[in-house]
Amino acid sequence: MTRCAGQSASFSVTASGTGPFSYQWIKDGTAITGATGNTFSIASVSGADTGTYCVVVTGACNSLTNCASLTVNLSTTASALSNVTRCPGQSASFSTTASGNGPFSYQWLKDGVDISGATAPTYSIASVSAADAGAYCVVVTGTCNSITNCASLTVNEPTSATGPADLAVCPGSEADFSTTANGTGPFSYQWRKDGVDISGATNANYTVDFAIGTDAGAYCVVISGACNSVTNCANLTLNTPTTASGPSDLTLCPGQTAVFSTTASGTGPFTYQWGKDNVNISGATNSTYAIASVSATDAGTYCVVVTGACNNFINCATLTVNTPPTAIGPSDVTVCQGA
Missing domain, CATH: 2.60.40.10 (Immunoglobulins)
Structure with missing residues (x-):
């Protein structure tokens, strides 16, 4: 008989001959207490119940022993x-x-x-x-x-990142680079400048506090996630402060044309505003300012404010309007002949 653990098992015998009959069940050679019927049952078998079960049937003339085995399969x-x-x-x-x-x-x-x-x-x-x-x-x-x-x-999701973006700042300004990582973290960061690791720059942001010319270059960040690393780069450009040459002083006569001009240098774009005697001249916003025909009232100090990416620069010049010459005399004279 083969059973699975937890199932019931029952052995039975039918005696023939002259009785009365008595029964004794034995497991592996040992009598089972109380097992004296023609049937022996186990309500729920376990591995320990595996063995050879025999029954000794005793009648009027003799005894007879029959055996069978019980195999208990283990649960999966x-x-x-x-x-x-x-x-x-x-x-x-x-x-x-x-x-x-x-x-x-x-x-x-x-x-x-x-x-x-x-x-x-x-x-x-x-x-x-x-x-x-x-x-x-x-x-x-x-x-x-x-x-x-x-x-x-x-x-896991592969690592990707947005940023940093290129920056152009003026000397002395802050330059703030940042990146946003995507994918499965945790993420680690290492910033580099021109291919060299920046000590301690291991966050998602990197700031140059007071930018000078030597800070210009390529800034990269290596972002490492659960699956891979990506490298994103941006350039830091240092703008050149604005300077200007001109205008030059002018001395003209009434009716002549006065032309002031300036040449800007540095990082643009540039804007211009001309003024006379500290008062802005409406519409005078080019690098050149001209007066088609000067008069005495045009004399004064002319300044131009040149504005670039980083700063303003002011240059001034004077316009002198000469006074036309005048003269008194001579007067008519009447004299006598020979006088």
Whole structure:
């Protein structure tokens, strides 16, 4: 007789001949107390009940012994699956080891749906993608029962990042670089300038507090996540302060044309505003300011405010309007002949 653990088992015998009959059941050579009927039953078998069961039947003339064996199959168990975390492109494998009485059969499922052909103790995915993430279970079936074990597959998201952006600042200003990481962290950061690691620059932001000419260059950040690293770069440009040459002093006569001009240097774009005697001249916003025909009232100090990316620069010149010459005399004279 073969039973699974927890099932009932019953042996019985039918005696023939001249009675009355008596019965004694024996297990592995040892009499079972109280087992004196023609039937011996075990309500719920376990592994310890496995053995040879005999019954000694005694009648009027003789005794007879008959035997049978009880085999108790072990319940099916299986080792737990381990959760797996992978990056895209890596392989993933789930495995279980069955115990109990076989033969064993296996069926793997993903998110509750049978995986076609997945009927071995191990299930593998050669190259995972995001679509493979989910709950993987295996149903292990043995002689007596089935057991289901499950684990999850997590597919990490590759690391990507936005920023930093190119910066152009004026000398003495702050330059703030920043990056935003995406994907599966945790993330680590390392900033570099012109290919050389910057000591202690290991946050998502990097600031140059007081930019000078030597700070100009290429700034890169290496962002490392769970799966990979990416490098993003930006340039820091130092703007040149605004300076200007001109205008030059002018001395003209009434009616002549006066032309003031300036040439800006530095980082533009540039804007211009001309003024006379500290008062802005409406519409005078080019690098040149001209008066078509000067008069005495045009004399004065002319200044231009040149504004560039970093600063303002003021240059001034004077316009002198000469006074036309005048003269008195000579007067008419009448004299006598010979006088």
